[in-house]
Amino acid sequence: MGFSVALTPFNLLMATCGVFVGILIGALPGIGPPSGVALLLPLTFGMEPTSGIIMLAALYAGTMYGGTITSVLINTPGESASVVTCLDGYQMALQGRAGPALGIAAIGSFIAGTVGVILLMLVSPALAKWSLSFGPPETFALMLLGLTTVTLLTGDNALKGYISMVLGLMLAMVGFDIISGDARYAFGIPEMMDGMDFLPVAIGLFGLGEVLAGAEMATGNAILQGRYGLRDVMPSARDWARSRWAIVRGTVLGFSVGLLPGAGPTVASFLSYTVEKKVSKHPQEFGKGAIEGVAGPESANNSAAIGAMVPMLTLGIPGSATTAIMLGGLMMWGLRPGPMLFEKNPEFVWGLIASQYIANVMLLILSTAFIPLFVRALRIPYTILMPLIIVFCITGAYSLKNNVWDVGQMLVFGVLGYAMKKLGYSPAALVLALVLGPLAERALRQSLIISDAGLGIFFLRPISAVLMVAALAAVAVPVVRAIHAASRRRHAAAGD
Amino acid sequence: MLALRLLSVSVVSAALLLASSGNVLAQAKYPSKTVEVVVPYAPGGGTDNLMRMITGIMDENKWAPVPMNVNNRAGGSGAVGFSYLINKKGDSHVVAGATPMIVSGKIEGRLPGNHRDSMTILMIVAIDELMLSVRNESPFKTIDDFVNAARARPGMLTVGGTATYSEDHIFTHLFEQAAKIKVKYVPFNSGGEVTAALMGGHIDAGVMNPNEIVAQIEAKKATNLAVAARKRMTDAADVPTFAEKGYEFYWEQMRGVVGPADMAPEAVAWWQDALRKVTANKKWQELYIKRNLLTPTAWVGEEANKYLDGLIGKYESALGALGALKK
Numbered sequence: 001m002g003f004s005v006a007l008t009p010f011n012l013l014m015a016t017c018g019v020f021v022g023i024l025i026g027a028l029p030g031i032g033p034p035s036g037v038a039l040l041l042p043l044t045f046g047m048e049p050t051s052g053i054i055m056l057a058a059l060y061a062g063t064m065y066g067g068t069i070t071s072v073l074i075n076t077p078g079e080s081a082s083v084v085t086c087l088d089g090y091q092m093a094l095q096g097r098a099g100p101a102l103g104i105a106a107i108g109s110f111i112a113g114t115v116g117v118i119l120l121m122l123v124s125p126a127l128a129k130w131s132l133s134f135g136p137p138e139t140f141a142l143m144l145l146g147l148t149t150v151t152l153l154t155g156d157n158a159l160k161g162y163i164s165m166v167l168g169l170m171l172a173m174v175g176f177d178i179i180s181g182d183a184r185y186a187f188g189i190p191e192m193m194d195g196m197d198f199l200p201v202a203i204g205l206f207g208l209g210e211v212l213a214g215a216e217m218a219t220g221n222a223i224l225q226g227r228y229g230l231r232d233v234m235p236s237a238r239d240w241a242r243s244r245w246a247i248v249r250g251t252v253l254g255f256s257v258g259l260l261p262g263a264g265p266t267v268a269s270f271l272s273y274t275v276e277k278k279v280s281k282h283p284q285e286f287g288k289g290a291i292e293g294v295a296g297p298e299s300a301n302n303s304a305a306i307g308a309m310v311p312m313l314t315l316g317i318p319g320s321a322t323t324a325i326m327l328g329g330l331m332m333w334g335l336r337p338g339p340m341l342f343e344k345n346p347e348f349v350w351g352l353i354a355s356q357y358i359a360n361v362m363l364l365i366l367s368t369a370f371i372p373l374f375v376r377a378l379r380i381p382y383t384i385l386m387p388l389i390i391v392f393c394i395t396g397a398y399s400l401k402n403n404v405w406d407v408g409q410m411l412v413f414g415v416l417g418y419a420m421k422k423l424g425y426s427p428a429a430l431v432l433a434l435v436l437g438p439l440a441e442r443a444l445r446q447s448l449i450i451s452d453a454g455l456g457i458f459f460l461r462p463i464s465a466v467l468m469v470a471a472l473a474a475v476a477v478p479v480v481r482a483i484h485a486a487s488r489r490r491h492a493a494a495g496d
Numbered sequence: 497m498l499a500l501r502l503l504s505v506s507v508v509s510a511a512l513l514l515a516s517s518g519n520v521l522a523q524a525k526y527p528s529k530t531v532e533v534v535v536p537y538a539p540g541g542g543t544d545n546l547m548r549m550i551t552g553i554m555d556e557n558k559w560a561p562v563p564m565n566v567n568n569r570a571g572g573s574g575a576v577g578f579s580y581l582i583n584k585k586g587d588s589h590v591v592a593g594a595t596p597m598i599v600s601g602k603i604e605g606r607l608p609g610n611h612r613d614s615m616t617i618l619m620i621v622a623i624d625e626l627m628l629s630v631r632n633e634s635p636f637k638t639i640d641d642f643v644n645a646a647r648a649r650p651g652m653l654t655v656g657g658t659a660t661y662s663e664d665h666i667f668t669h670l671f672e673q674a675a676k677i678k679v680k681y682v683p684f685n686s687g688g689e690v691t692a693a694l695m696g697g698h699i700d701a702g703v704m705n706p707n708e709i710v711a712q713i714e715a716k717k718a719t720n721l722a723v724a725a726r727k728r729m730t731d732a733a734d735v736p737t738f739a740e741k742g743y744e745f746y747w748e749q750m751r752g753v754v755g756p757a758d759m760a761p762e763a764v765a766w767w768q769d770a771l772r773k774v775t776a777n778k779k780w781q782e783l784y785i786k787r788n789l790l791t792p793t794a795w796v797g798e799e800a801n802k803y804l805d806g807l808i809g810k811y812e813s814a815l816g817a818l819g820a821l822k823k
Contacts, residue, residue: 038544038568041548131692132692133696134696135693135698136693176573177660178683178684178685179683180660181820183572186572190572190575190576190579190606191576193571193572193573193576193606194572194573194576261689261692261693315691315695315711315712316712317688317691317692317695336710336711336714336787337711338711338712338714338715339711339714339715339717340711340714340715401568401570401571402568402569403569442684442685446682446683446684449680449681449682450654450680450698450699452680
């Protein structure tokens with residue numbers, strides 16, 4: 001029923017336009033999915049609601065992918081959900097494997113998107129109920145679990161990883177504290193009252209930091225030598241074998257996280273990365289160009305984006321910034337998202353679901369067609385590419401809120417990123433803490449208000465208890481293992 | 497389509513240019529260049545919706561001879577956007593979507609001025625009511641049930657709302673005073689998160705704007721216990737007011753459009769006229785007022801200023817009692 005609505009030539013054209021514009025918007029750092037959807041929303045008001053939402057859904061899918069392109073090619077995340085893709089995607093690009101990185105991201109996104117839509121179609125009401133069972137204590141436990149995985153992001157030196165994380169948590173404290181209503185560490189500067197915006201920090205740490213580091217050994221050579229055709233884009237059989245299960249895990253994890261209020265694609269992508277590193281047989285390759293480190297998070301952020309639609313459609317509660325804007329759009333078309341939408345406007349709901357399928361197919365076709373073109377950017381000699389990346393970082397930071405402050409912030413974090421890279425600290429751990437920190441803090445304090453400061457609230461509720469135990473284990477197990485290993489060494493030494 | 501529109505814009509602006517060059521001595525025509533429409537909050541929020549609705553209707557009916565450039569200058573709960581507007585003193589080509597922050601910002605020390613001394617109020621277009629809502633599994637079926645339970649267990653019931661020292665927080669404070677009860681106020685980041693926590697049973701009640709809860713009400717999953725208005729809402733007449741149940745307090749959020757201080761008189765007149773046409777438009781009434789269950793107003797000039805003056809005392813005493821005003 002949905003497909004007959006969605007598959008008209010006009011709607012297909014809208015889907016194609018949406019994906020195309022979305023890729024471009026997503027590739028420009030700063031204009032992420034929320035602003036992209038907000039900018040194009042007015043254009044859709046003249047259309048039929050179904051055509052409008054098809055275009056928006058396609059645009060959303062496109063922006064999610066567009067952000068990946070710059071992450072992989074120039075280590076500059078186009079939007080927050082593709083920050084984690086920088087870690088291994090860019091390393092792959094440096095090894096001349098930008099094509100497979102982008103290819104696996106497109107395939108992963110396609111699979112995750114398609115599976116996500118099927119889940120959305122079949123089990124929405126039950127999932128919506130599950131998502132509501134996540135209150136502040138559950139949210140805190142989940143975020144805590146996410147933070148404990150930080151050492152996984154950082155490679156060899158756990159201490160440096162924790163230092164980076166603490167720095168990130170400190171930065172996360174800046175700005176209005178919604179519980180006490182005070183502006184913390186803002187020094188009376190209005191721009192700092194809303195806290196450290198995540199994207200200028202990430203663009204600076206990764207994009208600019210990388211350029212600064214690269215400038216030291218810059219030569220006139222391009223990163224990519226030789227020819228690059230459609231065949232070089234496709235991941236090899238070995239890539240595929242390594243990524244297969246990462247995509248499956250990313251899809252499931254992403255969708256579940258997307259369902260939760262306030263979490264969304266960025267959190268999903270980070271959690272997926274840490275899961276992949278944890279289960280991998282060769283964790284030492286992560287951060288050095290492991291394809292699973294691209295496949296998992298890229299699948300996760302896509303299925304999270306669709307997961308976020310479940311609470312939007314079935315409860316009328318937006319799960320992310322982008323769905324909040326789409327929600328506004330739905331209301332402009334005279335639809336009221338919520339428990340009654342499936343009953344009152346079935347043609348619209350099925351049209352939307354079908355449009356997600358179409359958007360995914362379009363995305364796969366367009367992205368594979370464009371990858372060789374995008375990858376060609378790497379054939380520009382690095383001495384020319386470098387200033388271009390800096391321009392890109394600056395416009396990206398500015399376009400976020402039309403604010404020069406963000407540009408300054410990006411520059412400061414660029415220098416910090418360079419220093420961290422030189423000294424072996426992990427920018428990724430800092431960024432993870434900056435993403436999860438505010439969510440964790442808020443949920444912790446909300447829980448403690450509800451429980452009158454009793455800690456029982458985290459352990460007496462089943463979901464929260466399981467997550468808390470997992471988080472504590474994640475910290476305790478490596479410590480116990482280290483002590484065990486140390487004592488064994490001592491025994492061995494004594495036996496000599 | 498876009499090309500056509502660009503063409504028509506350039507034709508119009510060329511015509512304007514000719515007209516103005518041929519008539520230099522006459523009073524400057526307003527608007528003479530692109531108008532910046534500042535939204536001091538993020539895309540997708542209530543103020544963003546409002547301003548995009550207004551500019552959308554103006555575009556559709558070609559009431560504006562120049563482009564309207566909507567800019568989200570979010571930050572500091574509106575402080576960034578409103579400070580930007582205040583700094584544009586005397587510039588008639590910038591306006592902003594207004595919230596009660598234009599009054600409370602100065603009191604809290606977040607803004608250098610208010611509607612009287614640093615801005616020009618163009619129109620208060622609507623009033624957003626505030627209600628106390630529960631989910632249907634809740635043991636509280638009426639506002640009396642809730643108050644009685646709160647009296648029996650002082651400080652135990654939880655009420656969720658958006659942010660601290662916000663309209664929702666003040667609502668809870670005024671309710672506590674009026675009903676002589678004590679509850680635990682739990683701040684969330686957005687109205688959507690409050691609704692999610694309410695429907696999941698993590699809080700006992702939530703402070704809601706009507707449009708935040710209406711989907712749950714229609715699905716018979718939630719109930720509005722009472723609204724803090726002077727009379728019942730037209731489109732939700734079954735919800736009693738707090739006052740009629742014996743807990744007398746009134747609290748609401750206004751929505752409007754402001755310009756900077758010293759805006760040219762012809763600019764003020766032009767905007768008042770344009771906003772009158774917008775608020776009389778059928779699309780406005782159907783898609784904005786009715787859908788968001790707002791109370792329509794069209795207050796301009798002194799009427800609007802007096803209304804805002806009236807808020808000053810209320811904010812001062814409520815924020816003072818909540819401890820927001822540190823000396």
